[in-house]
Every structure is written in C-alpha cells, then in structure tokens.
Amino acid sequence: MAKRAVIIGSGLGGLECALILARRGYAVTVLEKHPTRAGGCLQSFERRRSLFPTSPSSCPTRSGICRFDTGVHYVGGLGEGESLHTLFAEFGLLDLPWKQINPDCVDEIVLDGKAYPLASGYRNFVDRLAAIFPTEREGLERFVAALRDVGSHIFDAVGPGNEGPNPLFSRSAYEFLQETIHDDTLRRVLSGAFMRMELAADTLPLYNFAQINNSFVQSAWKLEGGGQQIADRLVEQIEALGGRVILGAEVTGIDVVDGRVVGVRAKGPRIGSGVTVLRQAQQPSLPATTGNLITADIVVSDIHPAATLALVGDEAGVRKAYRSRICSLPCSFGVFTANIALKKGIIPARDGNIYAYAPGADPWHPAAEGTDRVMIYFYPSEDGFADRLDLIAPMAYQAAGSVYEAAKEAKLREVLALAETALPGLSGAVENVWTSTPLTWEHFTGTPGGSAFGIRKDWRNPLGTLIPSRTPVKGLWLTGQNLNLAGLLGVSITSVLTCKMIAEAGD
Numbered sequence: 001m002a003k004r005a006v007i008i009g010s011g012l013g014g015l016e017c018a019l020i021l022a023r024r025g026y027a028v029t030v031l032e033k034h035p036t037r038a039g040g041c042l043q044s045f046e047r048r049r050s051l052f053p054t055s056p057s058s059c060p061t062r063s064g065i066c067r068f069d070t071g072v073h074y075v076g077g078l079g080e081g082e083s084l085h086t087l088f089a090e091f092g093l094l095d096l097p098w099k100q101i102n103p104d105c106v107d108e109i110v111l112d113g114k115a116y117p118l119a120s121g122y123r124n125f126v127d128r129l130a131a132i133f134p135t136e137r138e139g140l141e142r143f144v145a146a147l148r149d150v151g152s153h154i155f156d157a158v159g160p161g162n163e164g165p166n167p168l169f170s171r172s173a174y175e176f177l178q179e180t181i182h183d184d185t186l187r188r189v190l191s192g193a194f195m196r197m198e199l200a201a202d203t204l205p206l207y208n209f210a211q212i213n214n215s216f217v218q219s220a221w222k223l224e225g226g227g228q229q230i231a232d233r234l235v236e237q238i239e240a241l242g243g244r245v246i247l248g249a250e251v252t253g254i255d256v257v258d259g260r261v262v263g264v265r266a267k268g269p270r271i272g273s274g275v276t277v278l279r280q281a282q283q284p285s286l287p288a289t290t291g292n293l294i295t296a297d298i299v300v301s302d303i304h305p306a307a308t309l310a311l312v313g314d315e316a317g318v319r320k321a322y323r324s325r326i327c328s329l330p331c332s333f334g335v336f337t338a339n340i341a342l343k344k345g346i347i348p349a350r351d352g353n354i355y356a357y358a359p360g361a362d363p364w365h366p367a368a369e370g371t372d373r374v375m376i377y378f379y380p381s382e383d384g385f386a387d388r389l390d391l392i393a394p395m396a397y398q399a400a401g402s403v404y405e406a407a408k409e410a411k412l413r414e415v416l417a418l419a420e421t422a423l424p425g426l427s428g429a430v431e432n433v434w435t436s437t438p439l440t441w442e443h444f445t446g447t448p449g450g451s452a453f454g455i456r457k458d459w460r461n462p463l464g465t466l467i468p469s470r471t472p473v474k475g476l477w478l479t480g481q482n483l484n485l486a487g488l489l490g491v492s493i494t495s496v497l498t499c500k501m502i503a504e505a506g507d
C-alpha cells in the first residue's frame with residue numbers, strides 16, 4: 001500500500017512538496033482551510049470594478065470585474081539556466097504565460113525625488129548604475145560578482161551534507177554593502193526594492209540578500225493573468241497523479257502516538273467526502289478532538305512553525321525548550337495593500353515597478369512612524385495606460401476594533417500621498433479601492449502578526465533562526481517560506497530540500 005502523506009496548507013511550498021511526493025508514489029492529501037482557492041499567497045482575487053458608476057462624461061469608468069494579485073507580483077531568474085528556471089521546469093510551471101519585465105528597468109527606485117533604475121542582466125545592471133555613479137563601477141562589479149557566486153549554488157543553503165548553514169548565513173548583508181559600495185545613495189538604490197525581502201540592518205544574512213537579489217539581476221518576470229495560475233497548475237498535476245487537494249479543510253490538530261505522527265484532525269464542509277477519514281470513535285486511544293482524523297504516515301506542514309506546534313498536543317513529547325524557541329522567533333514586517341481600479345487613460349502603464357521613498361528615507365532603517373516607502377505595481381491595459389495598481393507598504397499589526405479602522409484609513413491616505421509623488425495625478429485617477437492589512441494576512445494565512453515573509457533570519461544566530469524541516473516528532477516535517485528563504489525562489493528551494501530530507505530519513 002502507498003504511504004500516505006498529508007500536507008497542511010496549499011501555499012506554494014505545500015503544493016510543491018505534494019507534487020514531489022505524489023511523483024514518488026505517496027498517496028497525497030493537501031488540506032487547505034481557504035474555502036474556495038488553493039495557493040495561499042499565490043492567490044488572485046476579483047472585485048466588481050465600480051459599485052457606483054459615475055457619469056461617463058465627467059469621470060470615465062468601466063464596468064465589470066477586475067482581478068488583483070495578493071502575494072506574488074514578480075519573480076527573478078526564470079531565464080534558461082537561471083536560478084528559478086530549473087526549479088519551475090521540475091514543477092511543470094514554465095509554460096505559463098510568463099512575460100519578461102523590461103531588462104533596462106525592472107524596478108525604479110525613487111529616492112529624494114530622483115529615479116534610479118535596477119536593471120537585469122549582470123552587465124546591464126552594472127552599466128546603468130555606473131552611468132549615474134561612475135566612481136562606483138568597481139564596487140558594482142564586486143557587488144554583482146558576489147551575488148552571482150551565491151546564486152550559482154542555490155541548493156547550498158544548508159551546506160554540504162546538511163551539516164549546518166552556509167557560512168554566508170553568518171555574514172551581515174548590511175555590512176557587506178557598506179564594505180563594497182562607498183556612495184550612500186547607491187547603497188540605498190541597491191537595497192531599494194523592499195518587497196523582495198525584509199531589509200533589517202541588524203539581522204539580514206548576506207546569503208538571503210544575495211540569493212534573492214541575484215535572481216532578479218539575472219532576469220525578472222511577471223505572470224500575465226496572475227499568480228493563481230501557479231497554484232492551479234500544481235493542483236492539476238497533483239490530481240493527475242491521484243492526489244487530492246481539499247479546500248475548506250482546516251487542520252485543527254496533529255495526532256502523535258509514541259512520538260510518531262499518525263494523522264491530522266481537520267474540520268470543514270468537505271472533510272468526510274472522498275477522504276479516508278477515521279472517526280474519533282474508531283481511535284479511542286487518541287485524545288478528544290474536534291475534527292475528523294485523517295490518517296497519515298507523514299505530515300508536511302506549510303504553515304508557520306509556531307502555528308504547526310500549536311496543533312501538536314502536549315502529550316506528543318515535544319520539549320518545552322524547542323516549543324518556546326520556535327514560538328519566540330520574531331517575524332518580518334506585515335504589509336498594507338491598496339488594490340486600486342483606475343479611471344481610464346490617466347496613469348501611463350509601466351512594465352516594471354516603482355519603489356517610492358519619502359525624502360531622506362533609508363531602505364534599511366524604516367521610519368518609526370508614518371509611511372516612508374511604497375511599492376507601486378502596474379496592471380497595464382491595451383491602450384498603454386494602467387488599468388489597476390497595487391500599492392504595498394509595511395504596516396504595524398493592529399488588532400480589530402475602532403483603532404484598527406482609523407489606522408487603516410490613515411494608512412491609505414499616507415500611501416496614496418507617497419505614491420502620488422512618483423505618479424502625479426494619482427488621487428484623481430482612483431475609481432475604486434480595496435485595502436488589506438497584516439490582520440487580513442493573519443486571518444488568511446495563519447501567520448502570526450500577518451508577517452509578509454515569515455520568520456526573520458539573523459546572521460548573528462543562523463542556527464537559531466534557520467528552521468530545519470525535520471521536527472522532534474517523527475514523520476512531521478516543515479516546509480514553506482519560514483524555513484530558509486522567502487519568496488517563490490526561496491520556497492521552491494526549500495520544497496526540494498524538505499522532500500530530500502524526507503527521502504533520506506526513509507519516511
């Protein structure tokens with residue numbers, strides 16, 4: 001009989017692990033709490049464009065539905081032979097409608113009112129910045145050489161033989177930048193794309209900075225039609241191999257007997273239909289539970305490690321020290337997003353993104369209050385103008401209540417005002433706007449505090465902040481953005497490493 005693998009969460013990491021395991025012959029069941037969509041941060045969503053259509057003469061609007069992306073806007077390294085290409089080829093994701101972003105300006109970084117391009121292609125990247133910072137050509141060459149070196153070893157995150165972290169996890173990204181580049185403005189430009197990862201000056205390891213930035217210097221890509229297609233394509237492949245992806249199935253517990261995982265408990269409308277479910281009454285030795293038990297030989301959790309441990313009861317024998325270490329690890333910032341439907345023909349479309357900063361702002365040292373940075377992502381329409389925009393900015397977590405509502409409104413005003421410094425006329429071009437906050441993310445992904453990139457990695461404590469896939473519970477494995485690197489590249493590397501470790505353990 002095939003071994004049974006249950007995957008908790010259908011984010012990219014969960015779906016990729018499910019596909020690898022299904023290919024290896026496991027009977028795979030993915031349980032996803034979202035009622036209608038797989039994908040976690042890959043999800044796209046739709047909104048009715050305009051609730052109150054205005055007069056076409058005074059204010060042109062279009063009716064209909066518009067789509068927005070949630071957590072994924074662009075990726076790096078999809079060109080042949082590049083970092084993500086090999087991985088996405090393995091995962092059957094290359095023939096989706098990927099479109100390369102203009103290599104001359106993937107991201108425009110606006111600092112102190114001046115725009116600087118982050119290009120792609122190693123030579124192009126150096127040449128475009130060296131044209132503005134001619135005395136820094138040598139530093140820029142050293143910068144890309146270091147990125148390239150790290151990027152040529154994407155599976156070396158945990159060092160040879162899985163013995164421990166790559167030594168670059170023990171080096172500071174911030175210090176590397178100080179040593180390599182003399183011009184302060186250029187340092188800020190090179191770090192300006194703040195939505196690639198969290199730029200924390202005290203903690204970010206050089207490995208994370210170099211691996212992720214390298215992929216975007218190789219080449220940068222958008223997925224026409226949205227990130228949901230990645231999730232849907234993975235689900236199709238899992239199902240074609242006999243696996244199941246069950247939506248509306250929230251895992252409420254992980255059952256462990258004699259130190260080994262025996263299954264998960266789940267609740268939801270679709271649990272019990274088409275799944276091998278053992279009801280609680282058939283397993284009297286197990287603790288009283290709320291959901292049905294779905295038996296498993298192995299469980300792979302794609303949710304935050306602290307949320308995973310919260311599902312494991314005290315009787316599982318997980319040491320208190322492990323629990324408290326994992327649960328006390330700080331996470332990256334959470335984000336505020338404004339998804340905006342635009343009036344026709346006002347804001348010119350862009351292929352790449354804009355990262356706009358308030359005067360004097362430093363990507364590595366966020367302002368304690370207010371909004372000092374915003375990412376602007378464009379959804380072009382055929383007429384050459386932008387049809388929609390996403391504005392994304394870091395935001396402190398705020399629990400639900402009246403303070404939350406006020407904070408959300410204030411944030412929208414600040415974010416729009418800052419984006420308008422790079423896109424004059426923006427506020428008059430807004431047709432409709434929908435917002436989300438870290439509270440929204442926490443609700444949807446279960447990540448504590450709604451963190452965008454999960455557990456913060458710390459070069460001063462690589463062993464403590466790089467979470468291994470293996471857990472103290474036999475047969476329970478972790479995957480996803482919290483372990484190693486965030487983003488589609490990082491999560492995909494981790495999926496491969498997680499499944500490699502499962503195979504090596506003979507699980």
Ligand SMILES: Cc1cc2nc3c(=O)[nH]c(=O)nc-3n(C[C@H](O)[C@H](O)[C@H](O)COP(=O)(O)OP(=O)(O)OC[C@H]3O[C@@H](n4cnc5c(N)ncnc54)[C@H](O)[C@@H]3O)c2cc1C
Nearest residue numbers: 009011012013033040041071073074251446480481487488
């Ligand atoms: C605003 C934003 C923008 C981003 N932009 C980019 C980008 O442009 N490019 C890029 O490469 N990366 C980007 N990222 C990062 C990237 O989206 C993530 O690193 C990656 O998608 C995370 O995947 P994951 O598999 O770790 O988990 P997630 O996507 O968080 O998936 C976890 C899943 O588990 C489910 N779940 C939670 N609890 C339970 C439970 N108890 N039972 C069942 N299911 C459960 C959730 O519903 C969710 O579907 C962005 C992130 C954010 C937040």
